[in-house]
Amino acid sequence: MAIYIIIAVILVVVTGFFFAFPSPKKTLQKPIFTTTNQGGEPEEIENRYYDLRKMALKITPDLVGAQSTGRATKVFGIVMDWDTGEGTVTVVAFRNGDASMYVSSGGGIIGGAQYRKVRKAVRSFVELGQDYIGKAKKTTTTLLPDRHNVGFYLLTNKGTFHAQEEWKAIEYGNSDWRPLFQEASKVLERLRQISEKKS
Secondary structure (H helix, E strand, O other), X not given: OHHHHHHHHHHHHHOOOOOOOOOOOOOOOOOEEEOOOOOOOOEEEOOOHHHHXXXXXXXXXXXXXXXXXXXXXOEEEEEEEEEOOOOEEEEEEXXXXXXXXXXXXXXXXXXXXXXXXXXXXXXXXXXXXXXXXXXXXXXXXXXXXXXXXXXXXXXXXXXXXXXEEEHHHHHOOOOOOHHHHHHHHHHHHHHHHHHHHHO
16 A cells, blocks of 8 residues: 555645745746645746756765765665656655655655654665665666656766666566655655645
């Protein structure tokens, strides 16, 4: 059942229980509308999904407090992209306990590091990512996954590693990547909980 938590979280985001991204500058993305302002009236905000995802993928170990590990390859962060067929959901998690979720249609959940339960879930997710380095390939590109696929970017002190898996393989349990996806769903459940408290 845990694997379906991510679907529930997406429904929460769609129905309005999310933190709108701040937009200090204009982007090239199409504006969206949300009803999270105090008056309950539609309010136009900028869709900063691509900017935020790009920034997450460029994070370096020192920015999240990851210590030098010498020659060993160590995962300090994971960026997971899920193409749902209607858009993309991106989960970002780092070893210091920080986590966010971005939705390509706009909005998301940010600021998870200040919550103990989020940090705990994030650390389990990132630690498990260490077991998947051998299943991923080193990459210098950061493309979104194919339709109905899930992409995993493992951020390490030795560069970025990537793998992609079909959603149906993860959903029906015959994928090596299912356990990692399940850990991501636990992070999302914790993020959902804090978003409800803030709404």
